Amino acid sequence: MEINGVEIEDTFAEAFPMVATRAIITAATPRWAEIAAREATGYATSVIACDAEAGIECSLGPEETPDGRPGASVLFFGFGREKLEKAVACRVGQCVMTCATTACYNGLPGTEKTIKIGGNLRYFGDGFQSSKVIEGSGKRRFWRLPLMDGEFVCEDLFGTAKGVAGGNFLILAESQAAALDAAERSIEAIGVVRDVIAPFPGGIVRSGSKVGSRYKKLRASTNDAYCPTLRGITNSALPDGVNAVYEIVLDGLTLAAVEEATRVGVRAACLPGVVRISAGNYGGSLGPHHIRLRDVLNR
């Protein structure tokens, strides 16, 4: 299979379930909402060494947020609800509450399972915190913490969903510039897909990894099969003419969202200078979700 002369390898990405939540961060201006969202999703590329995987899903206009102010939607993924609760509470507490004019709301209302975020952060109010319950389709409690610029409003509970993490594809190109250009176009195209994030810097991964290492302490190490500098001294997966590879990793609230992001991302990446699109998997032994590139692209 080829798209614009780019070979689509007959392989699949192997994704696995993770617990996910969505936070709606608002602020007085779009700039401060974005600052808070970026801070809250920093150092959250991979659970290999981070407490969560996180990213900005999209910016939100005032008409799309609970308090009518500009905002951003961010997604967090973690292994287990307890770990996710701890990670999100810490991130909202340290990166959103501390950021000027912000508020933070549950972006997944109505789910069966929840994690306590505002309910954990309220103690910062040192007894001066208060809450408001607003009854609509369900009761929602919002904590008010007195701070130096006014108040921080944070919703008590955030809904969780069984998300899908580890969706991915690899862009194999003739040069670093061609690979980066294709990866950037791909991330731009994925930006319109909801319910999905690309948690790595700028959405792009240069340090694709394999499981394990020759060093016992390491859970993951460089994916030498895709490192062009190691061609000839390792079991390389790179075809001739490939001199750079970037990976796009995708986490989504649903498998459908990850598949859709893969579809639009791969199509956008098929540019001159790109030789092949591949995907990372572990032979089908790691995750229950197998996203076959050719099947997704044929939809």
Place this chain on the structure above:
Amino acid sequence: MLTLNWKASTTVPVEAECITPDNLSGKSLAEIERLPVQHGNRQESLAEFFAVSGDAADGEIVLEGDLSRVKWVGAEMTRGRITVRGSVGTHVGSEMAGGEIVVQGDAGDWVGAEMRGGLVHVHGNAGHQVGAAYRGSRRGMRGGTILVHGSAGNEIGSTMRRGLIAIGGDSGDFAGVSMIAGSILLFGAPGQRTGAGMKRGTIALFGPGSGRGELGLLPTFRLACEYQPVFMRLFMARLRSLGFPFERDVSAGRFRRFSGDLVALGKGELLVWEP
């Protein structure tokens, strides 16, 4: 939908606690007509006062006519919807825990007194003690929402513990007296001694007058700051979604926050909106 048409003419109050979706659904028309109501010191049947038609299986009840002498409509209801096409008497929605009551006219005293949940929506005026605690009771309204488009009397939300009360018109004295928590939004002119003895909770004043003297604020409320509380936007969005009529653009103004009542716990707040 079950329709109850008021057909009587009496100045003696009719106590009709039986008119709730919980009680009427599943009953035949004959059974409903035989339900007892208290008329003064006599017990009579519902059919003496109402022409009954339809079916309450869907939890929908419509009351037609001037029911200003009919008390306890929707008391302790937990689900369904009651629409009063006219005015209704005292204690409407008293101690209700769920469902919705819409009164298209006026309502008497004790609207939603000690209610736990649900929505009471009065399009006209309401009497005294909206969402209040009954005499001798430790807590008033404990949840739910009461909206009154028009004016309301004294002691709105007296000793309320949780929930939201919004009054579109003028309100009487002692709004939020001894309030434990919850929120009262007053869009008209407030009466005297608003928030007297309140421990926690919020009373927001959107009506005319911005000075302490003009509003009749008690000296035991202390000015804290001027600011734009974000949570108020959530309430405004909620009121808008419920069709509560108000023209204030809260985001355009600021609130003066008074902490009090300092004769009680002092963790309550009076928020006085200024455009």
